[in-house]
């Protein structure tokens with residue numbers, strides 16, 4: 203893993219740094235993520251919000267509808283609109299940080315592929331990485347240390 207996980211938006215106004223590695227990394231192939239990114243999938247690093255240090259810039263939160271009816275707030279650079287991180291279901295203590303905004307996105311490969319039921323047919327998944335039609339049970343998949351961190355957020 204890269205010693206410092208830093209990243210930022212396209213215009214450079216917004217910069218951030220991780221205080222530690224993430225708990226887990228999702229590659230999500232759901233239709234919402236495809237629409238929001240205009241691409242085949244999204245890469246999200248799940249990390250405590252208080253471990254994402256904002257170095258510069260401001261974000262603007264935009265509430266985006268989801269199937270569950272719970273809000274999905276996407277935080278975008280206030281200047282250029284690059285999506286940087288999200289909070290799902292109003293859980294502000296947990297951030298889903300867009301791995302593609304890291305200076306070295308290769309530092310955080312996905313730990314799981316989810317919602318592969320809508321995966322684009324020409325995307326080939328690597329062997330050895332768990333993949334699920336829809337969501338999955340984090341208790342069965344996450345390392346113990348990450349589950350401890352998760353428990354600190356959700357109780």
Ligand SMILES: [Zn+2]
Nearest residue numbers: 211213279282
């Ligand atoms: Zn920007």
Ligand SMILES: [Zn+2]
Nearest residue numbers: 230231232235
């Ligand atoms: Zn998704």
